[in-house]
Amino acid sequence: MSNLSISYEFFPPNTPVGREKLRAVHAELSNTGPEFFSVTYGAGGATQEKTFDVVAEVAATGSAVAPHLSCVGSTREEIGALLDRYRALGVDRIVALRGDAPSGFGAGPFGDFRYASDLVAFIRSHSGRAFTIEVAAYPEFHPQARSPGDDLAAFAAKVRAGADRAITQYFYNADAYFRFRDDAVAAGIEVPIVPGIMPITNYAQLARFSDNCGAEIPRWIRWRLAALAEDPVAIREFGFEVVSGLCRRLVAGGAPGLHFYTLNQAGPSLALTRALAT
Secondary structure, X not given: XXXXXXXXXXXXXXXXXXXXXXXXXXXXXXXXXXXXXXXXXXXXXXXXXXXXXXXXXXXXXXXXXXXXXXXXXXXXXXXXXXXXXXXXXXXXXXXXXXXXXXXXXXXXXXEOOOOHHHHXXXXXXXXXXXXXXXXXXXXXXXXXXXXXXXXXXXXXXXXXXXOOEEEEEEOOOHHHHHHHHHHHHHOOOOOOEEEEEOOOOOHHHHXXXXXXXXXXXXXXHHHHHHHOOOOHHHHHHHHHHXXXXXXXXXXXXXXXXXXXXXXXXXXXXXXXXXXXXX
């Protein structure tokens, strides 16, 4: 695993207790030598400031950190000001996303940016090469894409606009990742595509997340998790078996790294990284 890039995602906590817990989680995961930590971002000033506060705190520890930037509802002035603030912290990596679209995705307050590729292009025009830019990719296709071809074209547009790397939506079917990677290469897309990994610890939570974002839980996994719904320990054991096997297959197949969606918990992601190191 020595050449494998490992990174972890956090979300900004809403309470002082959550902030204190996240400090402990960050300290524990730092021991694995990750390439960076990312911090999610939502629309609305209060949430944006929470993201900035967490990024500033993580950066102050010496860890590399990559704030998410969402363009829906934002102006060039707002994004430019945030980029300047992040540069002042020493941040040199950004995760550039479209974010949740207004209802209907045909009208509404999109702001100055409609697509993530617009945001990527703006970051490059505003900040040059000051930031490594990560973008999203969807091995099972974005739920709002009209077709797989359209989804791949949208990904290609982000790369042409200046993206350096991609982090995928989580998935549990390794073949979906390998097919997407091969299709991207065939389309002339050469940036690294890092699989996003979601540990399995809670069936109801995972089903809700997956239904909302369009990630597929293979039927055999759903059935097993449903059968274990009243046994949290068994769910965690089965989830570890499934996800550790997925990670091993991805690494063996040439994935350039793994990005763990931690949900601000250290244990599940730590167990997976340790398993990969053995």
